[in-house]
Every structure is written in C-alpha cells, then in structure tokens.
Amino acid sequence: xxxxxxxxxxxxxxxxxxxxxxxxxxxxxxxxxxxxxxxxxxxxxxxxxxxxxxxxxxxxxxxxxxxxxxxxxxxxxxxxxxxxxxxxxxxxxxxxxxxxxxxxxxxxxxxxxxxxxxxxxxxxxxxxxxxxxxxxxxxxxxxxxxxxxxxxxxxxxxxxxxxxxxxxxxxxxxxxxxxxxxxxxxxxxxxxxxxxxxxxxxxxxxxxxxxxxxxxxxxxxxxxxxxxxxxxxxxxxxxxxxxxxxxxxxxxxxxxxxxxxxxxxxxxxxxx
Amino acid sequence: xxxxxxxxxxxxxxxxxxxxxxxxxxxxxxxxxxxxxxxxxxxxxxxxxxxxxxxxxxxxxxxxxxxxxxxxxxxxxxxxxxxxxxxxxxxxxxxxxxxxxxxxxxxxxxxxxxxxxxxxxxxxxxxxxxxxxxxxxxxxxxxxxxxxxxxxxxxxxxxxxxxxxxxxxxxxxxxxxxxxxxxxxxxxxxxxxxxxxxxxxxxxxxxxxxxxxxxxxxxxxxxxxxxxxxxxxxxxxxxxxxxxxxxxxxxxxxxxxxxxxxxxxxxxxxxxxxxxxxxxx
Numbered sequence: 001x002x003x004x005x006x007x008x009x010x011x012x013x014x015x016x017x018x019x020x021x022x023x024x025x026x027x028x029x030x031x032x033x034x035x036x037x038x039x040x041x042x043x044x045x046x047x048x049x050x051x052x053x054x055x056x057x058x059x060x061x062x063x064x065x066x067x068x069x070x071x072x073x074x075x076x077x078x079x080x081x082x083x084x085x086x087x088x089x090x091x092x093x094x095x096x097x098x099x100x101x102x103x104x105x106x107x108x109x110x111x112x113x114x115x116x117x118x119x120x121x122x123x124x125x126x127x128x129x130x131x132x133x134x135x136x137x138x139x140x141x142x143x144x145x146x147x148x149x150x151x152x153x154x155x156x157x158x159x160x161x162x163x164x165x166x167x168x169x170x171x172x173x174x175x176x177x178x179x180x181x182x183x184x185x186x187x188x189x190x191x192x193x194x195x196x197x198x199x200x201x202x203x204x205x206x207x208x209x210x211x212x213x214x215x216x217x218x219x220x221x222x223x224x225x226x227x228x229x230x231x232x233x234x235x236x237x238x239x240x241x242x243x244x245x246x247x248x249x250x251x252x253x254x255x256x257x258x259x260x261x262x263x264x265x266x267x268x269x270x271x272x
Numbered sequence: 273x274x275x276x277x278x279x280x281x282x283x284x285x286x287x288x289x290x291x292x293x294x295x296x297x298x299x300x301x302x303x304x305x306x307x308x309x310x311x312x313x314x315x316x317x318x319x320x321x322x323x324x325x326x327x328x329x330x331x332x333x334x335x336x337x338x339x340x341x342x343x344x345x346x347x348x349x350x351x352x353x354x355x356x357x358x359x360x361x362x363x364x365x366x367x368x369x370x371x372x373x374x375x376x377x378x379x380x381x382x383x384x385x386x387x388x389x390x391x392x393x394x395x396x397x398x399x400x401x402x403x404x405x406x407x408x409x410x411x412x413x414x415x416x417x418x419x420x421x422x423x424x425x426x427x428x429x430x431x432x433x434x435x436x437x438x439x440x441x442x443x444x445x446x447x448x449x450x451x452x453x454x455x456x457x458x459x460x461x462x463x464x465x466x467x468x469x470x471x472x473x474x475x476x477x478x479x480x481x482x483x484x485x486x487x488x489x490x491x492x493x494x495x496x497x498x499x500x501x502x503x504x505x506x507x508x509x510x511x512x513x514x515x516x517x518x519x520x521x522x523x524x525x526x527x528x529x530x531x532x533x534x535x536x537x538x539x540x541x542x543x544x545x546x547x548x549x550x551x552x553x
Contacts, residue, residue, distance in 0.1 A: 072442060117439075132453075
C-alpha cells in the first residue's frame with residue numbers, strides 16, 4: 001500500500017514530494033482522545049510510513065505524547081482516558097476488543113523521555129523482554145543481549161560491565177540501553193517519546209545517528225519539541241497544535257514551504 | 273521550647289519504662305540462670321521451690337506470630353499491589369481508609385469475634401476438642417497486622433517510579449509480570465519494613481491471643497494445639513503475683529524478653545526504611 005492521495009496535499013501552492021510505493025506501517029484514522037470530558041486529540045488521521053522516521057512536533061501540551069501512546073496503547077494505563085476512532089498496525093485495528101495488548105506491545109516498542117532502565121544490571125535490563133517472552137539462559141540469551149547492545153551502538157562501552165548496575169551508565173548510555181532493551185523484544189515499530197530531552201548535545205547526536213541506522217530494519221516515530229531535531233533526523237513531520245493535526249508532509253518540504261500559516265508561525269518561532 | 277520538652281519527655285518516659293523493666297525483672301536471675309529461664313519449659317511460679325522456664329511461651333508466641341504472618345504477608349502484599357497498581361484511583365481512595373480503619377478495631381472486640389465465631393468454625397473444620405488454639409489466635413492476629421502491612425507496602429509500591437512500570441508494560445509484560453518482576457523488587461525495602469512492623473504488632477498483642485489461644489502451658493507440637501503466648505501469661509498472672517516476689521520478677525523478665533524481641537524487630541524495620549528513603553530521595 002502506498003500513499004497516493006493524502007487530502008492534505010490538495011490545494012497546495014508549493015510542491016510537496018511524497019515518495020511513491022512506501023508502505024504504511026501504522027496509521028490513525030480520525031482518532032480522538034478524551035480525558036474524562038476534555039478532548040486531548042481531535043480526529044487525527046495520519047500515516048506512519050514503513051522504514052521511515054516520522055517526527056511529531058508541536059508546543060507543550062499539544063497532545064503529541066498522548067498521540068504517540070495510542071500506537072502501543074499505553075494510554076490504557078490512564079484510567080479515565082477514552083479513545084474514539086481507530087489505529088491500525090498493518091491494517092489490523094488496535095482498538096478492537098479482540099486485540100492482545102501484550103502481543104501488540106511486543107511488536108510496537110517504546111523509548112521514553114527520561115532514560116528509565118530498571119534497577120538491575122545492564123545485562124538483566126536487555127534480557128528482561130526476552131526472559132518474559134520465554135528465552136532461556138541456555139538458549140542464546142547472551143547472544144541476544146550482545147546483538148541488541150551492538151545494534152544500539154552501546155556494546156563497546158558496556159561489554160566489560162554487563163553485570164554492573166545500569167544506573168552507573170551516563171544518561172546517554174542509559175537511553176541507548178533502553179533502546180537495546182526494546183530491540184531485544186524484536187519489535188517492528190519503535191516509538192520514541194522525546195528520547196533526547198534529558199540528554200546533552202553529544203548524546204543526542206549519537207541517538208539521532210542510531211535512529212538513521214535503525215530505520216533500515218524498523219519503522220520509527222519520534223515525538224520531539226525540538227524542531228531542529230525533527231528537521232535533522234526525520235523523513236516525515238506532523239505538526240500538532242492543541243490536539244489537532246495542522247500539517248503533515250515530508251520533512252524537507254514542511255520545513256521549507258509550510259502550507260499552513262500556523263505551521264509557519266511555529267517553525268519561525270513566532271509561536272510556542 | 274514546648275515541643276522540645278514534649279519530644280524529650282517521650283524519650284525520658286521510654287528510658288524510665290526500660291529501667292523499670294530491668295530493675296523489676298533482672299533479679300530473677302538470682303534464682304534461675306538465663307539459659308534455663310529461656311530454654312526449659314517448666315513453669316511453676318508458685319510451687320516450692322518455684323520453677324521458671326518460658327520456652328513453651330516463647331514457642332507459643334512464635335508459632336502464633338508465624339501463623340499470622342503466613343496469612344497476612346501474601347494477603348497484605350496482594351492487597352497493596354492491587355491498591356497501588358490495579359485499582360483505579362477512586363477505588364483506591366475508597367478502600368485504603370477502610371483498611372486503615374481496620375487497625376482501629378479494639379483488640380478485645382476482635383478477640384470477642386474470634387471467640388464466638390472463628391473458634392467454633394475452626395473446631396468444626398479441623399475436628400478438634402477445642403477451637404481455642406494457636407491457629408485461631410494466628411488468624412485473628414493476621415487481621416490485626418494486615419492494615420500495617422497493606423498501608424506501608426502500598427506506600428512503598430506507589431513510591432516506585434512510574435517509569436519502571438511503563439517500561440515494563442511497554443516491553444510486552446503483563447500487569448502481573450510487571451508487579452512481581454519489577455515493582456515488588458523495587459519496593460522490597462518498604463515491604464520488608466511493613467512486615468517487620470506487622471510482626472511487632474502481632475508478637476506484642478495480648479488480649480486477642482489470651483482470649484482464643486487456649487492457654488495450655490506445654491510446648492505445642494501442632495498449630496492446632498492450645499497454647500500460651502508470653503503476653504497473655506503476663507496478663508493472667510500479674511494480678512496474683514506478690515508485689516516484688518519471685519513470680520512478679522519472672523513476669524517482668526518475660527516482659528524484658530518481649531521488649532528485646534520487639535525492639536530488635538523495630539530496629540531492623542527502621543534500618544530498612546531508612547535505606548528505602550535514601551534510595552528514592
């Protein structure tokens with residue numbers, strides 16, 4: 001399935017170049033999210049393209065984190081949250097009562113804003129997911145851990161302290177450890193919720209580089225309030241404002257020729 | 273100034289209580305050595321010569337307390353995990369005060385309920401001569417230390433950073449896996465402390481145990497045997513003991529043993545709690 005006709009590309013005055021023949025990995029269809037009676041997201045329709053990095057930007061409180069959490073149903077944890085509309089993973093409806101949320105979260109991993117390793121050793125952190133899902137110590141667990149740490153570009157730094165506490169690592173290393181922990185579950189999509197907001201510029205750069213490597217095998221969606229980061233590190237960008245999708249397009253065209261006045265105001269710093 | 277005085281006052285009173293305990297109790301060592309006092313089970317305080325061995329009382333207390341903990345620990349931690357992790361906030365706000373209220377029930381009332389309802393049931397279920405035994409006492413004590421265990425464990429579980437829970441669930445862990453693989457280990461110091469405090473409460477409880485434990489003075493072999501606890505023995509005999517006499521001193525010496533046990537439990541609980549405070553500070 002490819003994007004042929006997004007309604008948003010109509011009535012434009014500037015060229016918007018969408019790739020052809022890119023698969024849609026996930027998408028939301030007119031999704032609204034309510035906290036009690038408060039509408040945090042208003043009928044957002046958006047594709048997340050396979051093997052691409054989609055950035056979701058917007059000012060604080062615009063609902064971008066809430067939106068990201070629809071894709072692995074983390075909003076289920078908020079007892080008064082209600083979802084209307086539908087979200088799809090490979091055209092499978094995620095908010096269908098028959099869906100197995102645990103199975104879904106294995107396929108759609110998440111990296112959080114603050115690095116949140118468990119109070120365990122480096123090894124046990126990465127092995128947590130595989131152990132849950134039945135990997136045995138004898139059955140190649142250490143191979144899985146090494147492979148994932150290598151994929152997360154962390155192996156060389158931690159190979160001698162696998163038994164040490166994860167808290168002994170730096171913030172940037174902890175965040176890459178969290179990425180390795182997600183990779184160990186074998187996901188198809190990785191959601192990143194402001195993964196660099198607690199990191200210094202050098203660590204941020206490493207994570208951004210890592211994302212470029214990961215998109216070869218995975219589909220990525222990143223929430224960020226850092227516009228430069230979205231501009232540097234993403235292929236597609238969606239701009240959310242007060243729970244509403246204002247604009248979506250290839251990052252280059254959205255940043256150079258925003259079609260909506262509100263997007264332009266935000267990007268030029270007149271707002272937010 | 274007034275507050276400082278109040279603070280020092282409690283310390284002074286505590287020290288005075290300790291001094292009194294030791295002054296009244298220690299002289300018993302003139303007629304019996306500590307070893308035979310603690311590790312023999314002949315208790316004939318008014319025969320001539322009197323014999324003071326409290327082993328059966330110590331074992332009674334420990335068996336009843338252990339029974340209480342075997343029941344209260346899984347129930348308490350389970351309830352705490354439910355309140356902290358599963359119940360929606362309105363349910364938690366409703367249930368937690370009720371559980372804490374449970375600790376306000378006077379022990380005599382619980383003893384009464386145990387005597388009238390629980391003991392006959394236990395007698396029938398286990399086909400015993402009497403329902404007044406260690407098991408009945410242990411079950412009632414479990415209810416007495418439950419509020420402490422639930423309340424403090426729930427606080428400890430709620431204090432575990434939310435990020436751990438989210439990380440675990442996002443990795444495809446079930447709620448149950450998250451609770452026992454991440455949350456309970458992270459909250460372990462607080463949970464241990466809650467159990468210690470609950471245990472202190474159970475081992476020091478007098479009235480309930482006295483009413484339903486059966487009062488037999490022999491080393492019990494099964495939990496369904498009638499037995500006596502240290503606390504209950506003091507309560508029964510202190511009225512008949514001659515002021516300053518040997519029996520009187522021996523009862524105070526039992527008090528010293530109890531005091532040392534609860535003191536040790538509280539000390540351990542304090543150390544563990546302090547460790548938890550430092551970790552999440």
